[in-house]
Amino acid sequence: MLREEELKTFVDGTTRYFEVAAQQPATIGSPYLLEGEPAMHDYTGIISVSGKREGVVYFTAPRAMLTVLLMKMQENDFSHESMRDLVGEVANTISGNARRDFGHDFVISVPNVLTGDKPEIPHKPGARSFVIPINWRSHSAKLVVSLT
Amino acid sequence: MSTDSNPDGGRRQVRLLIVDDSNIVRRRIERSQRLGEIEVVGTASNGIEALELARRTDPDLVTMDLTMPQMDGIECISRLIELKPSMRILVISALADKATAVQAMEQGANGFLHKPFTDRQLNDAIAELIS
Numbered sequence: 339m340l341r342e343e344e345l346k347t348f349v350d351g352t353t354r355y356f357e358v359a360a361q362q363p364a365t366i367g368s369p370y371l372l373e374g375e376p377a378m379h380d381y382t383g384i385i386s387v388s389g390k391r392e393g394v395v396y397f398t399a400p401r402a403m404l405t406v407l408l409m410k411m412q413e414n415d416f417s418h419e420s421m422r423d424l425v426g427e428v429a430n431t432i433s434g435n436a437r438r439d440f441g442h443d444f445v446i447s448v449p450n451v452l453t454g455d456k457p458e459i460p461h462k463p464g465a466r467s468f469v470i471p472i473n474w475r476s477h478s479a480k481l482v483v484s485l486t
Numbered sequence: 487m488s489t490d491s492n493p494d495g496g497r498r499q500v501r502l503l504i505v506d507d508s509n510i511v512r513r514r515i516e517r518s519q520r521l522g523e524i525e526v527v528g529t530a531s532n533g534i535e536a537l538e539l540a541r542r543t544d545p546d547l548v549t550m551d552l553t554m555p556q557m558d559g560i561e562c563i564s565r566l567i568e569l570k571p572s573m574r575i576l577v578i579s580a581l582a583d584k585a586t587a588v589q590a591m592e593q594g595a596n597g598f599l600h601k602p603f604t605d606r607q608l609n610d611a612i613a614e615l616i617s
Contacts, residue, residue, distance in 0.1 A: 354602060355602050358602040358603065359602040412517065413510060413513070415513075420509070420510065423510050427508045427510060427511060430508075431601045431602055434579065434582060435582045436582075437586065440583075441583050442583045442586060444583075446581075447553075448507060
């Protein structure tokens with residue numbers, strides 16, 4: 339079962355993503371244990387995890403935040419497809435970076451992207467889910483880590 | 487790898503194929519290589535597309551994602567090396583464990599850059615492979 343100290347790799351990965359890709363650090367709030375369903379934003383990129391850990395890691399963000407992120411990346415395509423691409427890439431990058439600590443047997447899928455505020459997240463029974471709050475500029479997003 | 491000289495005395499541009507399942511990442515790499523001695527000859531979103539494009543465009547250098555649908559980067563690297571053993575391959579991936587880097591190198595990759603990356607890190611990694 340996921341331990342609180344194991345969340346550090348995801349906090350570090352999130353911090354690194356915004357510092358490097360967005361060239362502007364985000365403020366990462368204290369992770370908390372999720373009870374029930376979290377409030378979801380417009381776009382959610384989900385990575386399924388298998389191997390020595392099982393479950394999902396997902397990044398959910400509002401369209402306004404993703405638009406500014408794309409601008410910071412010098413993108414000029416702000417289409418629905420670009421938003422989907424970006425949330426998937428953020429989730430993939432943070433999850434992939436976690437292999438630095440979890441190792442090669444932390445097997446991640448390609449991103450699956452859902453839209454809308456009521457997406458069906460395929461939680462693994464018995465997994466503990468932690469929410470890592472992300473504040474960047476005036477926007478809020480979340481990384482949710484739900485692993486056995 | 488050095489750029490070859492053309493018969494007319496000019497330097498041959500290094501032909502780059504970009505492979506990543508993210509449009510945003512592909513465009514970013516492409517933008518960073520617009521100037522200079524790199525010519526982007528194609529972009530692919532998975533390993534199968536990459537192999538088809540490599541046969542048609544004869545790249546000297548490939549930037550290769552690893553986690554992709556249909557055919558992942560590790561398999562694609564070995565197939566590309568079979569196709570053209572002199573091809574230089576820079577893996578650009580979020581997978582940050584040492585075993586993955588070793589596996590990629592064993593298949594024939596020549597360098598590894600972790601996502602997220604800055605333009606400078608990207609350009610330095612490419613410069614190192616083509617110098």
